Amino acid sequence: MNDDVRDDGQDKQSLENDEPTSTSRRAFIKTATVASGAAATLTAGQGVMHELDLVRPAHAAEGGIEDTPVAEKWWPSRWGEGDQTGATNHMSPEVTLDAASLIQTGKVYSLGRVYEYGMPLFGQRVFALRIPGAPTGGAFGKNQVIWHDEILTTEIGQVGTQFDGLGHIGARVGEVGDLNQEVFYNGYTTRDLQNSDAEAGSTVGAYGLQKLGMENVRPFFCRGVMFDVMGLKGRMLDAGEEISVADLQACLERQNMTEDDITEGCAALWRTGWGEELWMKDNARFNSGEPGIGVEAAEWLAAKGISVGAADCWAIEAVPNPDPNLAFPVHQIFLTKNGIHILENVRLDHLAADGIYKFAFILSTLPIKGATGSPGNPIAVV
Numbered sequence: 235m236n237d238d239v240r241d242d243g244q245d246k247q248s249l250e251n252d253e254p255t256s257t258s259r260r261a262f263i264k265t266a267t268v269a270s271g272a273a274a275t276l277t278a279g280q281g282v283m284h285e286l287d288l289v290r291p292a293h294a295a296e297g298g299i300e301d302t303p304v305a306e307k308w309w310p311s312r313w314g315e316g317d318q319t320g321a322t323n324h325m326s327p328e329v330t331l332d333a334a335s336l337i338q339t340g341k342v343y344s345l346g347r348v349y350e351y352g353m354p355l356f357g358q359r360v361f362a363l364r365i366p367g368a369p370t371g372g373a374f375g376k377n378q379v380i381w382h383d384e385i386l387t388t389e390i391g392q393v394g395t396q397f398d399g400l401g402h403i404g405a406r407v408g409e410v411g412d413l414n415q416e417v418f419y420n421g422y423t424t425r426d427l428q429n430s431d432a433e434a435g436s437t438v439g440a441y442g443l444q445k446l447g448m449e450n451v452r453p454f455f456c457r458g459v460m461f462d463v464m465g466l467k468g469r470m471l472d473a474g475e476e477i478s479v480a481d482l483q484a485c486l487e488r489q490n491m492t493e494d495d496i497t498e499g500c501a502a503l504w505r506t507g508w509g510e511e512l513w514m515k516d517n518a519r520f521n522s523g524e525p526g527i528g529v530e531a532a533e534w535l536a537a538k539g540i541s542v543g544a545a546d547c548w549a550i551e552a553v554p555n556p557d558p559n560l561a562f563p564v565h566q567i568f569l570t571k572n573g574i575h576i577l578e579n580v581r582l583d584h585l586a587a588d589g590i591y592k593f594a595f596i597l598s599t600l601p602i603k604g605a606t607g608s609p610g611n612p613i614a615v616v
């Protein structure tokens with residue numbers, strides 16, 4: 235961890251102890267704030283919505299954002315100024331037909347986890363389901379119909395098996411509090427995400443993101459490629475253990491595949507064992523960190539044009555990052571820089587048990603207007 239963060243006396247401890255989740259995870263968030271809030275020497279440029287004057291703030295610490303994977307200006311995106319769809323632009327009839335050609339037996343694997351009380355949660359997130367009344371309504375009619383409803387209080391897109399939309403992660407490149415200097419995919423800023431009609435003088439609102447919300451995501455019907463890193467190593471990976479490009483290439487070889495199997499628009503998934511060994515079995519350890527890909531593998535997968543990166547752990551990337559100055563850099567490389575989505579807490583053990591590494595990947599996320607993410611039950615079909 236970053237020494238600056240350790241100095242406050244809480245975060246190092248929470249990583250090393252079996253503290254529950256929220257404390258440990260706050261340490262990573264805090265590191266993110268330190269790293270991303272530091273500074274910027276980005277070329278001033280024309281953003282999608284704003285002309286950003288990206289300057290290094292006076293209070294900037296050494297080792298600011300210019301030293302990080304998001305140092306270069308990342309907009310406009312490859313899909314053009316104003317795009318909010320990101321890598322689901324890859325979804326096309328050709329991509330669908332390629333995925334369909336992988337369906338030979340009709341067997342369906344459910345990759346989602348059950349949403350339930352007691353599942354590990356990030357930070358202070360909550361999951362509370364209540365049934366109002368027993369039954370909720372009725373009885374009506376001669377047939378005496380009765381029914382149940384539910385009320386769910388939760389961060390709907392950010393608990394359990396969760397899909398990150400493009401409004402979820404950005405980077406602060408300027409002064410704290412300057413909403414025009416917090417930049418997301420395709421140059422959209424926090425100001426853009428919060429203002430429904432800035433020019434008309436509308437107030438900043440909390441009622442859903444005005445840009446980059448989940449309603450912009452297209453349904454996935456594409457090729458899925460699974461990298462069985464746990465199978466390769468013969469063990470569950472450790473917290474903070476980074477999966478390298480060489481590891482991914484070794485997985486392909488072990489699985490009788492080549493890099494040509496990673497096609498534009500495909501879903502890439504990696505199995506670390508973290509979920510199958512720890513989910514609902516040892517939540518404190520599950521939340522204390524995690525194995526996953528790092529900057530190198532993220533750039534490699536992004537260059538191959540994947541549409542979504544997924545894993546059996548809570549953030550898909552190595553936490554803590556081997557570089558103590560970075561926090562969640564893969565989130566920024568995928569979501570912020572490249573418009574590539576992220577899918578967390580998937581189940582992959584059953585695919586590995588059956589030796590399934592290539593399949594049709596199907597997921598239709600919930601088009602909740604203004605949401606940062608979506609729950610869902612992705613499926614693999616072979």
Ligand code: UVW
Binds near residue numbers: 356398548549550
């Ligand atoms: C954060 O929200 C920082 O991470 P995640 O997408 O893993 O929930």
